[in-house]
Amino acid sequence: MIKITDEDFSIDDIALKLRNGETGAIVFFLGIVKAFREGCSVNELIVEAYREVAEEKLKEIRTRALEKFNVNNVVIIHRVGRLKPLENIVLVAVSAKSRKEAFEACSWVIDEVKAQAPIWKKEITPKGGRWVKESFKI
Amino acid sequence: MRIEINYYAWFREKIGGKELLDVEDGLTLEKVVEKLVEKHECLRSESFLVAVNGKLANPCTALKEGDIISLFPPAGGG
Numbered sequence: 002m003i004k005i006t007d008e009d010f011s012i013d014d015i016a017l018k019l020r021n022g023e024t025g026a027i028v029f030f031l032g033i034v035k036a037f038r039e040g041c042s043v044n045e046l047i048v049e050a051y052r053e054v055a056e057e058k059l060k061e062i063r064t065r066a067l068e069k070f071n072v073n074n075v076v077i078i079h080r081v082g083r084l085k086p087l088e089n090i091v092l093v094a095v096s097a098k099s100r101k102e103a104f105e106a107c108s109w110v111i112d113e114v115k116a117q118a119p120i121w122k123k124e125i126t127p128k129g130g131r132w133v134k135e136s137f138k139i
Numbered sequence: 140m141r142i143e144i145n146y147y148a149w150f151r152e153k154i155g156g157k158e159l160l161d162v163e164d165g166l167t168l169e170k171v172v173e174k175l176v177e178k179h180e181c182l183r184s185e186s187f188l189v190a191v192n193g194k195l196a197n198p199c200t201a202l203k204e205g206d207i208i209s210l211f212p213p214a215g216g217g
Contacts, residue, residue, distance in 0.1 A: 119188065121148040
C-alpha cells in the first residue's frame with residue numbers, strides 16, 4: 002500500500018493490517034515535523050507533492066523493496082498540506098519474518114523516498130518561509 | 140498549438156503557477172524546455188524534471204495541442 006494524503010494516519014491501523022501468521026517483526030519509520038531547525042523555530046511545515054509522479058515513484062520503491070528484501074509487506078504513506086510541529090509527515094512500515102530484514106528494508110525505503118519522490122517541504126518560521134533542500138547520498 | 144506549463148515548489152514562487160505557451164505544431168519537449176529556460180532565468184541554475192500529462196517524459200516526445208507540461212525540482216527530501 003502506498004498513499005499520498007491530506008489526512009493524518011494511524012500507526013495502530015497500519016500495524017493491524019500488517020499482522021499475520023507469517024510476520025514476526027514490523028518496523029516503522031515515522032517522520033514528524035520539527036519544532037526547531039537550524040537555530041530557528043518552525044511554526045508550520047507546508048508539504049507539497051507533484052502527486053501523479055510521486056505516487057508512481059512510491060509504487061516503484063515499494064515494488065523494488067519487495068524484490069530486494071525478504072519481507073512480507075511494505076507500506077508508505079506521505080502527508081501533504083499544512084502541518085504543525087510534531088505532526089506526522091511520513092510513515093514507512095515493513096513487515097517480515099525477522100527483524101533484520103525489516104530494519105534494513107525500512108531504512109532503504111525511507112532513503113529512496115527522500116531521494117526520489119517529488120515531494121517538497123517549506124518551513125514557515127517567524128522570519129519567513131524557507132524551502133528545505135536536503136542532499137542525499139545513498 | 141497551445142500548451143500549458145505548470146510549475147511546482149520554488150519554481151512556482153519564482154515563475155508563477157502556470158503559463159500558456161503558443162508553439163509550433165509537433166515541437167519536441169526538449170525544444171519547449173529550451174524556450175522555457177531561455178525565458179526564465181531561474182531555470183538556468185537549477186536542475187529540474189519534466190513530465191507531460193502527469194508522466195515523466197522523454198525529451199524527444201512530440202507535443203500536441205492541450206498537453207500539460209510540468210516542471211519541478213527533483214526530490215526535496217520527503
